[in-house]
Each structure stands twice: as structure tokens, then as C-alpha cells.
Amino acid sequence: MDTVMQNSGLLDIPLDRLDVSQHHLFRTGEVLPLFARLRREDPVHYCAQSQNGPYWSVTKHEDIMKVDTNPKVFSSSWENGGIVLDDAQAIPPVKDFVISAFIALDEPRHGVYRRAVQPIVSADSLRSLEDLVRTRTKKVLDSLPRDQVFNWVDLVSIELTTLLLATLFDVPVEDRHLLREWSDVTATLEGMDGFIGHENRIAKLTECLHYFMKLWNDRVNAPPKFDLxxxxxxxxxxxxxxxxxxxxxxxxxxxxxxxxxxxxxxxxINAINLFPDEYRKVREDRKLIPAMVDEIIRWQTPIPHMRRTALEDFQLRGKLIRKGDKVAMWYYSGNRDEEVFPDGDSVNVNRPNVSRQLSFGFGIHRCMGMNIAKLQLRILWEEMLDRFEFIEMLKPPVRTMSNQINGYTEVMVRIRG
Structure with missing residues (x-):
């Protein structure tokens, strides 16, 4: 583990009062021992009171799969609350403003939207993107300061992802900071760092609408192009x-x-500093890069949970989930399930079943951008190994305070070699 329990008393809280959805637990890492406790003692756990009302926690890999692959019983629709525990992501408590994204729709409507943009992740599309991703990765890595301390999040992680987003939407690269801003506003809700209030959030997202409506009007009557x-x-x-x-x-x-x-x-960067022996294995055998990419995705679990709403009564491990109940599938917990991933708190590049990791979800809502993400990460590894002996993390990273996005705001590093 890269964090330790800050308050061991959390492990002594009675199960009927345990609420693992609290945002600060994800920043400190305290949620991981709590998930381990639930997997041992109460893998399908009911929390009667939380910041987002009552909900069920599903924490074992097998049970998460049962929920995620059963959309007829467990709804993703915004009309039933959406895909995260906080209903306000889909339906803010001000104005008539509903975010009905296809990830928050059930069939058949979900498939209509997904199929429209599916070509962007086709094998041909990935092949056409590879050279561009590599060229940009080389340029970003070559521009990094030597013998200086810098924030990897700002200069590498954000830069590379927003550059590709700009390409996928075919927007000017100089506007890529707007994409990052709208992404953060969308995913940042009450109780999280950076929440700007519901009225301001809607105002920012309205700015996004105006920006993209101009693009729509420019393209709807023009010949089709290969962008979203x-x-x-x-x-x-x-x-x-x-x-x-x-x-x-x-x-x-x-x-x-x-x-x-x-x-x-x-x-x-966090992983190679905490587990340098695994990093050395990849340096010595680059054929391990794809496995390391999958393993770090499992270990990190960038999206800690997805929520579903029961459409009917359902029995899971002897617990009765009633129609209308919120159910949180804790991918972050399932990716550390001891029965599936022994020593799951550690990074192990030789983990034989890493492809079973849950970070992209399963079933009809499996992340459509999974292979684009893996492409970017594989190329980053290849180009890092070509250039740097090591990237040293100088202090513990600063994490986001969110049960929706398991991320970082600061990873201070210095390049060695």
C-alpha cells in the first residue's frame, strides 16, 4: 500500500455505521483497509446513512461482476439516479438541467449513442493514432526540465491526455485546457476539493455547450469527418x-x-517508486510493458465506483437488495480482492490474471476507450524507458478528495539519468 491508516479507530467502527463513500477516505488511503474489512466481514454491506443517502456496497470481485453484467436488474439510467452515488451529478438541485450521458442510460437508448461514436476506438483508428501519440509523447518528454523538480501531473499527465482529446474532438490544441476544465467541473461535486457550487457548475457546463454547439453547426452540414x-x-x-x-x-x-x-x-510514477524491483523487471524485459500497464491500472483503479439502482428485489450473498436501492460497485475493492488478486496492494508485473481487473467495468457499459488508454500508456512507458534511467518521486503524492475519481493533483519528481 502507498498509504497507511491515519486513524486506526476507523477499523473499530461498528459495521452498521461504516460509510466507505466519504471523500476524504480516498485522499488518505484509509478506504483500502475498510474495503478489506468489508470483504472479510460483510461483502454486501448496507449503509443506512451517508452524504448521499442509504446505499449498498458490493466489494468482492465476483459480486461486482454479477451486478455489472445484469443491466435488466441494475439500472444505470439517470432517471433512476445515474452512475454515481451523488444523484446531483446527473440532476443538479437547481434549474432544469439533466446530464443524460449514454453511460447513464439503459438499453436500448444506451446503444444508440455508443454505436454513433464507436468508430473512434476501432482497430483502424488506433493504428492511425499511434504515430501521433508517439510523436507527442516524445515531444512532451523531451521538453521536461532536467535537474529540476516539477509536477508530473501538470507537465505530463494532463498535457498528454488533453492533447489527444483535442485530436479526438478535432478542436484547436490551444483550447485543450478547456477540455480539462470541463472534465473537472463535470466530475467535481459537493464535498470534493474544487467544487464551485451547483449554479457555477451549470454555468461552466453551459459554456461547454456553447463551444460545442458552434462545432456542431460547422460540421453538421459539412462532409463527415473522423472526429467525435x-x-x-x-x-x-x-x-x-x-x-x-x-x-x-x-x-x-x-x-x-x-x-x-x-x-x-x-x-x-507512484508505482515505480514504491515498487522499484518491478520497474527493473520491465527495464530488463520490455515485453512486460503491456502487463505493467494493466497492473498499474488495476492497482490505481482510476474510477473507484460505479452506482446502479435496483429495478426489482434481488438477493446477493443472502442480502435482500430492494427495488429502488442504490448499489455501489466498488471497483477499487474488487481489484484488491484477495481471492482473485493475492497481495493486491502491491504492484506485480508478473501477475498472471491481471486481465481480470475491473477498472474498465464489464457488460454493456464497459469503457469504450479502454484500448486508447492502453495505447497511450504503453507508448509512455516505451518512450520513458528510452530516455530516463528513473523518475524519482520526491515526496508522497497529493491525491484528489473524491470517491468518483481516484487521482492525483501533485506528483513532484526529478529525472535521473
Whole structure:
């Protein structure tokens, strides 16, 4: 583990009062021993009172899979509350503003939107992106200061992910900071660092709508191009969306293309410093790079949970989940389930079953950008190893305070060699 319990008394809290959804637990790392306790003592756990109301925690790998692959019983729809424990992400408590992204829709509507943008992650698309991703990665790494301390999050993780996002949307690269800003505003809610209030949040997202409506108007009557806006504008099933519906799809694509990759890039530096022997294995055998990418994604788990809402009563491990109940699938816990990933708090590049990690979800909502993320991370590893002997982390990283995004705001490093 890269953190320790700050308050051992948390482990003594009675189970009926245990609330693992508190944002600060993710910043400090205190949530991990609590998840381990739930896996041992109460793997399907009911919390009657939390900042987001009552909810169930599903913490074992097997049980998470049962929920994630059963969309007929467990709904993702914003109409039932959406995909995170805080309902306000989909339905803010001000104005008539609903974020109905396709990740927060059930079938058949979910598939309509997903199919419209699916070509962006095709094998041909990935092949066409590889040279561009490599060129940009080389440029970013070559520009890093030597013999100076800098924040890897700002100069590498954010820079590389926003550059690619700008390409996928075909927006000017000089506007990439806007994509990062809209991503953060979308995913930052009450109780998290950086929350700007619901009214200000809606104002910022309205700015995003105006920006992307201009792109839509420019492209809807132009010949189709291979970018996400054009795909939505020209697909017959999405070209007549309402503006708020369009914004919803844009936001999920921005957040999905930003957070997993950005925070795994930062986790990479944390991991190689905490587990230098594993780093040496990869330096000595570069064929291990894809396995290391998967292992760090598992270890980090950039999206700690996804929420579902029960559409009917359902028995899980002898517990009765009632119709209408919130259910949190804690991927962060399932990725450390001792029965599936022994010594899961450690990074092990030789882990034989790392492909079973849950970070991208399963079933109909499995992350469509998974292979783009892995492409970016693989190339980052290849180019790092070509240039640097080691990237030394000089102090513990500063994490985000969020149960939705398991990320970093600061990873202070110095390049060696």
C-alpha cells in the first residue's frame, strides 16, 4: 500500500455505521483497509446513512461482476439516479438541467449513442493514432526540465491526455485546457476539493455547450469527418438530439477520455517508486510493458465506483437488495480482492490474471476507450524507458478528495539519468 491508516479507530467502527463513500477516505488511503474489512466481514454491506443517502456496497470481485453484467436488474439510467452515488451529478438541485450521458442510460437508448461514436476506438483508428501519440509523447518528454523538480501531473499527465482529446474532438490544441476544465467541473461535486457550487457548475457546463454547439453547426452540414462531433452530427440516430442531450454525450466523452489515462499516468510514477524491483523487471524485459500497464491500472483503479439502482428485489450473498436501492460497485475493492488478486496492494508485473481487473467495468457499459488508454500508456512507458534511467518521486503524492475519481493533483519528481 502507498498509504497507511491515519486513524486506526476507523477499523473499530461498528459495521452498521461504516460509510466507505466519504471523500476524504480516498485522499488518505484509509478506504483500502475498510474495503478489506468489508470483504472479510460483510461483502454486501448496507449503509443506512451517508452524504448521499442509504446505499449498498458490493466489494468482492465476483459480486461486482454479477451486478455489472445484469443491466435488466441494475439500472444505470439517470432517471433512476445515474452512475454515481451523488444523484446531483446527473440532476443538479437547481434549474432544469439533466446530464443524460449514454453511460447513464439503459438499453436500448444506451446503444444508440455508443454505436454513433464507436468508430473512434476501432482497430483502424488506433493504428492511425499511434504515430501521433508517439510523436507527442516524445515531444512532451523531451521538453521536461532536467535537474529540476516539477509536477508530473501538470507537465505530463494532463498535457498528454488533453492533447489527444483535442485530436479526438478535432478542436484547436490551444483550447485543450478547456477540455480539462470541463472534465473537472463535470466530475467535481459537493464535498470534493474544487467544487464551485451547483449554479457555477451549470454555468461552466453551459459554456461547454456553447463551444460545442458552434462545432456542431460547422460540421453538421459539412462532409463527415473522423472526429467525435462529426460522428454525432452525422449519425441518423443522433443528429436530432436536443442541445442538452448533445452536451451530455460530449461531457461523458471528455471525462472518459481524460480521467482514466491521466491518473494512471500519474500512478505510474507512484508505482515505480514504491515498487522499484518491478520497474527493473520491465527495464530488463520490455515485453512486460503491456502487463505493467494493466497492473498499474488495476492497482490505481482510476474510477473507484460505479452506482446502479435496483429495478426489482434481488438477493446477493443472502442480502435482500430492494427495488429502488442504490448499489455501489466498488471497483477499487474488487481489484484488491484477495481471492482473485493475492497481495493486491502491491504492484506485480508478473501477475498472471491481471486481465481480470475491473477498472474498465464489464457488460454493456464497459469503457469504450479502454484500448486508447492502453495505447497511450504503453507508448509512455516505451518512450520513458528510452530516455530516463528513473523518475524519482520526491515526496508522497497529493491525491484528489473524491470517491468518483481516484487521482492525483501533485506528483513532484526529478529525472535521473
Amino acid at each position: 462531433v462529426s460522428m454525432l452530427a452525422h449519425d441518423p440516430n443522433t443528429r436530432n438530439m436536443t442541445p442538452i442531450d448533445y452536451l451530455s454525450q460530449i461531457l461523458v466523452l471528455i471525462v472518459g477520455g481524460n480521467d482514466t489515462t491521466r491518473n494512471t499516468m500519474s500512478a505510474t
